[in-house]
Amino acid sequence: MQKPSLGRVVLVLVHPVTNGGSDVAPATVVRVHNQRPDGTWVVGLKVHLDSSTSSRWVKTVRLFPDEEAARANDGEAAFWPPRAR
Template sequence: MQTPSLGRVVLVLVNPVTNGGADVAPATVVRVGSEHDDGTWTVNVKADLDASTTAKWLTSVRLFADEETARTWDGPAAYWPPRAR
């Protein structure tokens, strides 16, 4: 998995009610925490929402390599966006 760093963009799972009906929003990594034994990381992010509240700060978000794995996590989760082709 990629190593997170400040300023990197990830996709974060959010409540669709706060994001114009979508359950995923882009987010910027604002703090990198620790790496876990399974290769995931803990990060803090600033999510850019598609709603009247334009940003939301999320802390202690688990960062996964892909969306499928992130959706199995029981807590705040983010994942790397797929590579553009």
């Protein structure tokens, strides 16, 4: 899995009500905490929402390699966006 760094953009799972109906929002990595034994990372994010509340902070969230792994997680989760083709 990629190593996160400050300023990288990831995607985070959010409640659709807080994000104009979409359950995925972009987020900027604002802190890299640590790598877990399973290879995932713990990061801090600024989430950019499509709503009147334009952003929110998430202090610690697990970062997964892809959306499928993030959705299998119980709790808040972020993942790397798919590569553009």
